[in-house]
Amino acid sequence: MTRYGFVMLTAARQQWVYRAELGMRAVQTALFMSIFVALWSTAFGLSGQAELEGFSLAEMVWYLAMTETIALSSARVFIEISEDVKAGNLAYTLARPLSYTWYQVANSLGNSAPRFVINLLTAAAVVGLSSRQIVGSPTSLLAFLGLATSALLLDALIAVLIGLLAFWIEEVLPAFWIYQKLLFTVGGLFLPLELFPDWLRRIAQWLPFQFITYAPARAFVAFEPDFVLRTAGGQLAYIAVLGGLMALVWSRAQRRLVVHGG
Secondary structure, three states, X not given: OHHHHHHHHHHHHHHHHOHHHHHHHHHHHHHXXXXXXXXXHXXXXXXXXXXXXXXXXXXXXXXXXXXXXXXXXXXXXXHHHHHHHHHOOHHHHOOOOOOXXXXXXXXXXXXXXXXXXXXXXXXXXXXXXXXXXXXXXXXXXXXXXXXXXXXXXXXXXXXXXXXXXXXXXXXXXXXXXXXXXXXXOOOOOOXXXXXXXXXXXXXXXXXXXXXXXXXXXXXXXXXXXXXXXXXXXXXXXHHHHHHHHXXXXXXXXXXXXXXXXO
């Protein structure tokens, strides 16, 4: 664990070095949130309603701030894995005293940490200044931070699984696009699951994607201890499942690596 912690710390430090890139990410987050605030302000104004399925305008835009913070903090390690496989560099990394897959998970989390801080501060500033309302509490913020950490771990596991597909398919970007669209929809990135039709909401609640975006954001804007505990339990269950799946896929991938001679 100490070694993987060092990998995370090194990756985080490397991200802080590229301050111009972090600055551009802050600008991107600010633009996205400004557009979403304007869209939801118009939607609420045209509907003439103070709330939509229990969400006020302020709660809706703060919900979006939290989901976008997580989504924009994701590190696309699947690109690095895919390039390692294509270039044949993967054979040299196997000599490291670390699991390649868990190294990439730690690398992803380290890359995500600075982005998360920048995105959270930027999104909160834009939404706070636009709505002139503060939603949540110190307790709900702590719950969000804890659940968001697990969400980024889930995202990293999925990203590594996508990258390992390079052993079977030449281009992994289509797999990432599918995953991204699932986050947009059943993950509740743009809309809370409460706004979904009943049949779709029931399906989405059993999938891992809502634990990445929807659940941490809802815990912030509508804090409920029972919901937070259920979410944490669901995240841990999916972390175990995806971790086991990653180990299985990696063992199969290594056999293909040997077959092709590295």
